[in-house]
Amino acid sequence: MAGIDPFGVYGKNESMAEPAIDIENLTKDYPYGFLQLKKRRSLESLTMQVQPGEVFGFLGPNGAGKSTTIKLLMRLVFPTAGSARILGKPISDIEMHRDIGYLPEQPYFYDYLTAAEVLDYFARFHDFAAAERRERVQRMLKKVGLESAGRIQLRKYSKGMLQRVGLAQAILHDPAVVVLDEPMSGLDPVGRREVRDIILELKKQGKTVLFSTHILSDAEMLCDRVGVIVGGRLQGVGAPSELVGLKAQGMEILFELPAGGESGDLWAQATRTGDRYRLQVEESGLYAAMQRLQAAGAKILSVTQVKPSLEEYFMHLVAADRAQAAAVEVRAK
Amino acid sequence: MTRVGTVAVNTFREALRDRVLYNLVFFALVMMAAAILVGQISVNIEQIVMITLGLSAISIIGLLISVFIGVGLVSKEIDKRTLYALLAKPLRRWEFILGKFAGLALTLTVNTAAMSAGLFLALFYVKHSIERADTVVLVAVYFILLKLALVVALAMLFSCFTTPLLAILFSAGIYIAGLFVHEMRNMQAGTIDPALGGFLRGISYVLPNFENFDVMGAVAHGRAIPGALIAQNTVYAALYCAIVLAVAMAIFSQRNLK
Numbered sequence: 001m002a003g004i005d006p007f008g009v010y011g012k013n014e015s016m017a018e019p020a021i022d023i024e025n026l027t028k029d030y031p032y033g034f035l036q037l038k039k040r041r042s043l044e045s046l047t048m049q050v051q052p053g054e055v056f057g058f059l060g061p062n063g064a065g066k067s068t069t070i071k072l073l074m075r076l077v078f079p080t081a082g083s084a085r086i087l088g089k090p091i092s093d094i095e096m097h098r099d100i101g102y103l104p105e106q107p108y109f110y111d112y113l114t115a116a117e118v119l120d121y122f123a124r125f126h127d128f129a130a131a132e133r134r135e136r137v138q139r140m141l142k143k144v145g146l147e148s149a150g151r152i153q154l155r156k157y158s159k160g161m162l163q164r165v166g167l168a169q170a171i172l173h174d175p176a177v178v179v180l181d182e183p184m185s186g187l188d189p190v191g192r193r194e195v196r197d198i199i200l201e202l203k204k205q206g207k208t209v210l211f212s213t214h215i216l217s218d219a220e221m222l223c224d225r226v227g228v229i230v231g232g233r234l235q236g237v238g239a240p241s242e243l244v245g246l247k248a249q250g251m252e253i254l255f256e257l258p259a260g261g262e263s264g265d266l267w268a269q270a271t272r273t274g275d276r277y278r279l280q281v282e283e284s285g286l287y288a289a290m291q292r293l294q295a296a297g298a299k300i301l302s303v304t305q306v307k308p309s310l311e312e313y314f315m316h317l318v319a320a321d322r323a324q325a326a327a328v329e330v331r332a333k
Numbered sequence: 334m335t336r337v338g339t340v341a342v343n344t345f346r347e348a349l350r351d352r353v354l355y356n357l358v359f360f361a362l363v364m365m366a367a368a369i370l371v372g373q374i375s376v377n378i379e380q381i382v383m384i385t386l387g388l389s390a391i392s393i394i395g396l397l398i399s400v401f402i403g404v405g406l407v408s409k410e411i412d413k414r415t416l417y418a419l420l421a422k423p424l425r426r427w428e429f430i431l432g433k434f435a436g437l438a439l440t441l442t443v444n445t446a447a448m449s450a451g452l453f454l455a456l457f458y459v460k461h462s463i464e465r466a467d468t469v470v471l472v473a474v475y476f477i478l479l480k481l482a483l484v485v486a487l488a489m490l491f492s493c494f495t496t497p498l499l500a501i502l503f504s505a506g507i508y509i510a511g512l513f514v515h516e517m518r519n520m521q522a523g524t525i526d527p528a529l530g531g532f533l534r535g536i537s538y539v540l541p542n543f544e545n546f547d548v549m550g551a552v553a554h555g556r557a558i559p560g561a562l563i564a565q566n567t568v569y570a571a572l573y574c575a576i577v578l579a580v581a582m583a584i585f586s587q588r589n590l591k
Contacts (some may be wrong), residue, residue, distance in 0.1 A: 025514075077591065095423065097423040102418065108414050109415055112347055121343055124339045126422055126425050
């Protein structure tokens with residue numbers, strides 16, 4: 001598994017087999033203005049790889065470039081510069097689409113069709129025979145929990161149900177690579193759990209999954225690696241534990257204070273939960289703090305290293321990017 | 334071509350479920366009212382009135398469907414983002430455009446065929462017979478279909494690069510201009526600025542010539558349509574559609590779907 005790569009060659013690992021997704025210097029400018037002559041950079045020289053069988057989370061705030069990257073991979077938009085390959089084939093190769101599944105963000109389908117009809121329609125592009133199409137459609141409807149609603153027109157579906165249809169069409173043809181744009185969006189807790197289970201099942205089957213999200217707990221739970229993109233630039237790639245481990249600092253002491261025990265400045269810094277106290281100290285001050293607690297008669301229950309969550313790491317990157325953007329704006333003025 | 338056919342069949346199904354063919358009810362009402370009225374007031378001109386009215390209704394209804402649905406074929410898919418999941422399948426963009434065109438052409442064919450049947454029923458009602466000579470009406474219907482195919486192709490072309498409203502305006506504008514191609518070419522010298530005359534003549538060769546498809550007057554009077562004109566219009570419409578669709582495909586193949 002690739003580690004953190006803070007020096008610019010994000011996600012590169014030459015020793016591995018051919019990556020499932022290989023992105024090289026992908027850049028996208030969108031024209032804007034009345035004459036469309038001005039250009040806004042949405043994605044800046046993105047280079048990263050997703051290995052076969054890996055679940056890769058693409059994290060970033062709204063407008064960071066996650067969906068742009070995915071749309072570039074799906075050829076819904078075209079790159080200003082750079083290239084990408086999926087399963088060794090350039091993304092311009094239409095045959096590549098036989099082996100990939102894609103769930104668009106906030107998917108919407110033909111609302112005059114039923115879920116079964118829309119899945120059958122999509123299955124036709126993969127040249128399945130009629131009997132196989134019917135079997136696959138029924139299997140997918142069951143998998144995403146829409147078996148009983150398969151004959152209802154999609155115009156009567158809720159957002160969450162449409163998301164399930166989207167997921168079903170993405171994996172209908174048993175693709176080797178599945179790209180999901182905000183798959184948990186619009187789902188209730190039960191739906192989110194089901195999508196998580198499907199992603200884990202895909203991983204068990206050896207599929208490669210790339211999904212974008214801003215729900216960090218999902219990424220932490222599901223991903224072998226995550227890439228954090230902010231302001232169109234990839235800021236870090238690595239396993240969630242490695243990314244947050246970079247900034248690990250401090251120790252937490254969990255202890256109980258006997259009745260009539262001493263009080264003092266150390267207790268004032270601690271957080272009380274029932275009979276227990278939690279105290280955070282610098283790693284260098286751990287020994288001294290423990291000595292003081294023991295001298296005061298405290299019963300030390302555990303000592304653990306404090307690591308920031310993926311959310312804190314994420315927020316740190318976002319804040320840094322905004323500060324940099326503000327500095328550039330000030331200089332420009 | 335299977336993929337083109339799949340898109341075409343779905344486009345046809347969309348038209349059916351969106352109740353596009355409900356216009357046939359309107360057409361039927363017009364034909365019934367006309368037949369009853371003509372039966373009461375006309376003196377030996379029943380055939381002319383019925384054929385002119387019927388063909389005009391077929392043409393106008395077809396044009397409305399061609400422009401409004403033709404423009405929506407691509408733009409609605411982009412606006413509603415139904416296209417995103419579709420283009421991630423092994424489907425080329427040009428196949429999508431061709432399939433959409435074929436689907437609406439099929440819808441128009443079914444619609445026009447049903448209206449033609451209604452026209453013949455109305456004719457039978459007022460004449461109490463259908464003669465062999467009346468089948469010339471079918472040639473006029475065929476020309477209307479060719480014209481509609483051209484309009485659909487134009488509507489799709491405009492919707493590939495502009496907003497739906499502008500695409501409707503451009504399509505309607507080109508159609509109207511295409512009805513005056515001969516006038517543009519035959520402007521009398523001295524009645525117009527020579528530069529403008531030259532410009533209009535040049536434009537007239539680029540615009541689709543919709544005048545050639547109008548044989549309503551001849552058909553209403555029972556005159557036969559020369560085979561050469563049928564062949565010429567068929568080739569002209571096929572070539573013009575192919576060129577317009579090729580441009581639409583080229584534009585759509587490069588379009589960013591934001």
